[in-house]
Amino acid sequence: MPPRRASTKGFKRTDSLLTGQIRRASESRGFAQSRLLTQWAEIAGPDTAGIAQPVEVSYGRGGMGATLTLLTTGANAPMLEMQKEQLRARVNSVYGYNAIARIRITQTAATGFAEGKVAFGHQQKAAGPAVPNPETVAQANAVAQPVADEGLRAALAQLATNVMTKNKTQKS
Secondary structure (H helix, E strand, C coil), X not given: CCCCCCCCCCCCCXXXXXXXXXXXXXXXXXXXXXXXXXXXXXXXXXXHHHHEEEEEEECCXXXXXXXXXXXXXXXXXXXXXXXXXXXXXXXXXXXXXXXXEEEEEEEECCCCCCCCCCCCCCCCCCCCCCCCCHHHHHHHHHHHCCCCCHHHHHHHHHHHHHHHHHHHHHHC
């Protein structure tokens, strides 16, 4: 029987290249299971993942009964507080035993603080940009017409189109 040939042609799967780095980064924050970070939306559910993200797992002195810290905004903290026990059960199912004894919720402002900016990537995306009508484009080109530099004129026309389109959608 001939030797089996590799079907990957010298390429490796991305996760096999990054597994060690992901493990080191997650273990520095106390996550023994990096799956808790990488598959948070699947573990917590899309609604919970949209309003919170895991930040740290801290272990007590005895080594058992860890505390999972979740980051959320102030408005979502009460909703998350009511879901703590269900969330703890889901997280412990990833570990396979009762590793997480408590869940602590930390809050941040929607904007501000360098590390505290909320960027939960599991929320629904907004609708795409509005398509300007030809009248708006013509008005924007007329506004930018006196500018001599062609590149600057095009940029100003695009800016004017965006501003006029935004103003019209806000008035509607």
